[in-house]
Amino acid sequence: MKAGLTSADVKTGGIVLNSLHKRYGRATAVDSVSLTISPGEFVSLLGPSGSGKTTTLMMIAGFELPDSGQILLDDKDITRLPPHRRELGVIFQNYALFPHMTVAENVAYPLRMRRMPKAEIETRVHRVLDQVHLTALASRYPHQMSGGQQQRVAIARAMVFEPPVLLLDEPLGALDRKLRQHLRNEIRTLHKEVGKTMIYVTHDQDEALAMSDRIAVMHEGRIRQVCAPQDIYRRPADLFVASFVGEVNLIPVKLRSGVLQGPGGEDLAAAHGLEADMDATLCVRPEHLRLDKAVANPRGVQGRIVDMTFIGDATIVEFRTEYGLQLMSKVLNVSAETLPGIGDACVASWVANDASVLKE
Ligand SMILES: Nc1ncnc2c1ncn2[C@@H]1O[C@H](COP(=O)(O)OP(=O)(O)OP(=O)(O)O)[C@@H](O)[C@H]1O
Ligand SMILES: [Mg+2]
Incomplete structure (x- = not known):
């Protein structure tokens, strides 16, 4: 003692x-x-x-x-x-x-x-x-x-x-x-x-x-x-x-010559802590996946909104990239004005610190 x-x-x-x-x-x-x-x-x-x-x-x-x-x-x-x-x-x-x-x-x-x-x-x-x-x-x-x-x-x-x-x-x-x-x-x-x-x-x-x-x-x-x-x-x-606890977007990425490339080869700008040339999976929670009208954000993953589901406190927005990857964004229903509509072209992005990199 x-x-x-x-x-x-x-x-x-x-x-x-x-x-x-x-x-x-x-x-x-x-x-x-x-x-x-x-x-x-x-x-x-x-x-x-x-x-x-x-x-x-x-x-x-x-x-x-x-x-x-x-x-x-x-x-x-x-x-x-x-x-x-x-x-x-x-x-x-x-x-x-x-x-x-x-x-x-x-x-x-x-x-x-x-x-x-x-x-x-x-x-x-x-x-x-x-x-x-x-x-x-x-x-x-x-x-x-x-x-x-x-x-x-x-x-x-x-x-x-x-x-x-x-x-x-x-x-x-x-x-x-x-x-x-x-x-x-x-x-x-x-x-x-x-x-x-x-x-x-x-x-x-x-x-x-x-x-x-x-x-x-x-x-x-x-x-x-x-x-x-x-x-x-x-x-x-x-x-x-990542998949068992909470909802998650799993985004296959690769780091080539210091540039983080998304599934379609997009420049995702932030390196997310990846060092050498490697393949990895980015894990982005739906509440961290931001969707903007295509023109507003030239960087990020391009695609279209394919579905929207109202769940009370939030709306779940389904988004499909040009390369067929389906992503989900959860938007709190604090004001209705900012939501895009089904079929709209959008760009998905996130803050690097809100994503984790899984090297498996
Ligand atoms: N008495 C037993 N005889 C044979 N197999 C068993 C026995 N008890 C558990 N198992 C097996 O061991 C594994 C783990 O079982 P366990 O009951 O610990 O799971 P659990 O995580 O509690 O699942 P659940 O959420 O369904 O309760 C399972 O594959 C189960 O079939
Ligand atoms: Mg049990």
Whole structure:
């Protein structure tokens, strides 16, 4: 312990995953996954179906054993410890409350299993129900509550024995969009209030972007990138991350004699950090792709508007270059006057710093 720190200052809930591997038969589910999570951090595992998110979480929880690799909780090796001795709170997508128990009884259950004294159970259940704003519903049964309320009970039940880490596997998957948004804010607030480490599995990029301190993007069992949401979005490490997180325009480019050439050989002016003669892919988000009337901007990629879709706060403008590359621009509907129309000749351009270069 560092000088000047008392034991109360030392935060718990640090997780280290060291080169985890897991196969089912001949198929690799998790492949060399390494990740260090700080005490109190909110980390999302984000990836498409089958990318190994649940398997990774189950290995942390102890319901699956890795074939190789190591899991540390606060520097202690827990790789082969049975789940109940890890003291981690786990919340699944199908929250499976006990139907014959009230909310308070459901939440008390883990404490009763631990044979905690009755008075202590009551105090703790009271406290945790207050934290998830369910005190008023304490004596209801699961079937008398909405899906969102039931999910909050599941969260309370996982928190009640005060584990240093909460593991959440798509906890909002079964709920409608509005409720998901509402509950994700609640979970985020709860995270700030209780300061526990949370590892949150989702395939919903908006959820991961909105909630996480850091996102680990998974694909085919591997972590492709782990960064703060802004960096995942602005500086994706590869084509998979660029396309999976957010909408993106992928523009094939080449650097020849110091000039960045677009797909039709256009001079795109800014070198975007490319050095030698090379081929690459430029990744430009739709909100960064600017469309101007052809005459206004002689540099950039020439083409025509082929479609426009009004989506409320913005309009999605589909643009096809002279060479057949389809690009997308997202224009906020702050004023209608600047929008060109379908069929108009335009030039697409962007600020170099808003594009990332992927050399694959
Ligand atoms: N018990 C199992 N037996 C055999 N294969 C399994 C088992 N569990 C998972 N797998 C396989 O391992 C891979 C990773 O599965 P996993 O459940 O971790 O994916 P996931 O990222 O959680 O996907 P989803 O978003 O669909 O929940 C998949 O190819 C899956 O079919
Ligand atoms: Mg899963």
